Amino acid sequence: MARKTGSNGEKTRAAVEEAAIRLIARHGFAAVSMRQIAREVGVQAGALYLYTPDKQSLLFDIMRGHMEHLLASWEAEAPDPATPAVARLERLVRFHIDYHIHRPEKVFISYMELRNLEPDNFAEIERLRRAYEGVLEDILRAGAADGVFHMEDARITTMAMIAMLTGVSTWYRDSGRLQPAAIAAHYVDMAFRLVGGARIAQAAE
Amino acid sequence: MARKTGSNGEKTRAAVEEAAIRLIARHGFAAVSMRQIAREVGVQAGALYLYTPDKQSLLFDIMRGHMEHLLASWEAEAPDPATPAVARLERLVRFHIDYHIHRPEKVFISYMELRNLEPDNFAEIERLRRAYEGVLEDILRAGAADGVFHMEDARITTMAMIAMLTGVSTWYRDSGRLQPAAIAAHYVDMAFRLVGGARIAQAAE
DNA sequence: GTCTATATACTGATAGAC
DNA sequence: GTCTATCAGTATATAGAC
Structure with a gap:
């Protein structure tokens, strides 16, 4: 209940974690940029900061x-x-x-x-x-x-x-x-x- | 023989490798910058390229x-x-x-x-x-x-x-x-x- | 052999429009 | 919730002075 705006956001949140796992496993944490993760998810880099500080x-x-x-x-x-x-x-x-x-x-x-x-x-x-x-x-x-x-x-x-x-x-x-x-x-x-x-x-x- | 200029350079070459090993082991390759390695050796970043392409x-x-x-x-x-x-x-x-x-x-x-x-x-x-x-x-x-x-x-x-x-x-x-x-x-x-x-x-x- | 200066590109993170 | 635009900092690598 009471998540009228969260519907799409929860999907994106999961997609961010999945993309991060895939990319970090492949290239290493330091070698992966926030922009790469965003591209994999299909959003802009700034949007990632809705899901992680x-x-x-x-x-x-x-x-x-x-x-x-x-x-x-x-x-x-x-x-x-x-x-x-x-x-x-x-x-x-x-x-x-x-x-x-x-x-x-x-x-x-x-x-x-x-x-x-x-x-x-x-x-x-x-x-x-x-x-x-x-x-x-x-x-x-x-x-x-x-x-x-x-x-x-x-x-x-x-x-x-x-x-x-x-x-x-x-x-x-x-x-x-x-x-x-x-x-x-x-x-x-x-x-x-x-x-x-x-x-x-x-x-x- | 015939290494009139190489004396100091050989020391630096060894120092570059040692610094790189130490820093990469500690922080990871992607997280270490050429500037960090140079600082550890005591030279400027550009000088490293005399020893590695x-x-x-x-x-x-x-x-x-x-x-x-x-x-x-x-x-x-x-x-x-x-x-x-x-x-x-x-x-x-x-x-x-x-x-x-x-x-x-x-x-x-x-x-x-x-x-x-x-x-x-x-x-x-x-x-x-x-x-x-x-x-x-x-x-x-x-x-x-x-x-x-x-x-x-x-x-x-x-x-x-x-x-x-x-x-x-x-x-x-x-x-x-x-x-x-x-x-x-x-x-x-x-x-x-x-x-x-x-x-x-x-x-x- | 080393330095300074620089070209070019990318980084993490934020502000504000919509 | 997402985008665009941007800041300030840093990256690798090279050119040319000394």
């Missing part, structure tokens, strides 16, 4: 939105904390691969454009990133405590596994040799190798 | 130099191809971690600034990058053929291992908890886990 906010909103949605999506499908670590790890790996394969541009931006965030914005994104790392680290430590995972150093294994899993977005292509489900199955296998844990037998589709 | 060449030379030096360094210390795959993998992992820990800026640039290369330059860097991936993939396939490594998919394991190993440069700090040799030992352990291969017993320093 400045260029920096455009970047920050994309990255914060991505990280918050990533965390919220995991919360929504995370197993009960009482679930055995083996099952929780498999679920997280499948979630991570699936999420990263299907949002290559936002993932790319969130890893590449940290340098272009102003200090306060950088701190906020770092906080969210560490919260996500903590999800994995908690599962690994729980498995080690239960004696089902065997690692030399849980922190390094966490960082190594995150890098290994996120790396899928650097080479995955829709037209590639393997389907997403098969790729996820391979990464689940490799994740269990890294923690020295036996995986519950299951169809590897 | 344009800004793009500055970036390309850094990245090509890095990749060629990486490959040449490995060639120089690579074990004989007849060496068992287990020993070759351990050597490559130690080499990779050591190399990446000690050159954080060049590594960072080479992974982050691919987007800012012009098409021909991009193709050349990609060629070098794939050659390096091939070094690892060859070792993994040799080990699988010998029955000492056991992987579901050698190509995916190669990409996963490269991502895992290179990830060290995103979190390593000189002032951190672990020394480089200890970190390398952890990554050797994890690499052997990934390929399902038993490592020859050895002091893990």
Whole structure:
């Protein structure tokens, strides 16, 4: 209710974000001008400032939105904390691969454009990133405590596994040799190798 | 011989490259201006063009130099191809971690600034990058053929291992908890886990 | 080898008409 | 909600003095 003038504006707002994501992922934040984004949307540069106070906010909103949605999506499908670590790890790996394969541009931006965030914005994104790392680290430590995972150093294994899993977005292509489900199955296998844990037998589709 | 005027110029040439590496690693290629680089070196902007035809060449030379030096360094210390795959993998992992820990800026640039290369330059860097991936993939396939490594998919394991190993440069700090040799030992352990291969017993320093 | 000065173009952001 | 016009600043690169 009460949005008699907002109808077209909401469409434009979404178009601005989509254009910004596409262009920043392709050329980098610093290399993209407000005029380029406006041209992609089909408006003049001045009109963009109806939807963002400045260029920096455009970047920050994309990255914060991505990280918050990533965390919220995991919360929504995370197993009960009482679930055995083996099952929780498999679920997280499948979630991570699936999420990263299907949002290559936002993932790319969130890893590449940290340098272009102003200090306060950088701190906020770092906080969210560490919260996500903590999800994995908690599962690994729980498995080690239960004696089902065997690692030399849980922190390094966490960082190594995150890098290994996120790396899928650097080479995955829709037209590639393997389907997403098969790729996820391979990464689940490799994740269990890294923690020295036996995986519950299951169809590897 | 015959460089009566080049003495000071060679110093400046080196200073230009060092300043460019430092600034591009920190702020990103597109966000760094020729004036900033000149200021860091202590010359005026116009003087930079004595040492580079344009800004793009500055970036390309850094990245090509890095990749060629990486490959040449490995060639120089690579074990004989007849060496068992287990020993070759351990050597490559130690080499990779050591190399990446000690050159954080060049590594960072080479992974982050691919987007800012012009098409021909991009193709050349990609060629070098794939050659390096091939070094690892060859070792993994040799080990699988010998029955000492056991992987579901050698190509995916190669990409996963490269991502895992290179990830060290995103979190390593000189002032951190672990020394480089200890970190390398952890990554050797994890690499052997990934390929399902038993490592020859050895002091893990 | 380096500087100063400059050409030419583009940048982010704002003001005011409609 | 969008456009036009514009400000003030900066960009890369070059020409010519020294």
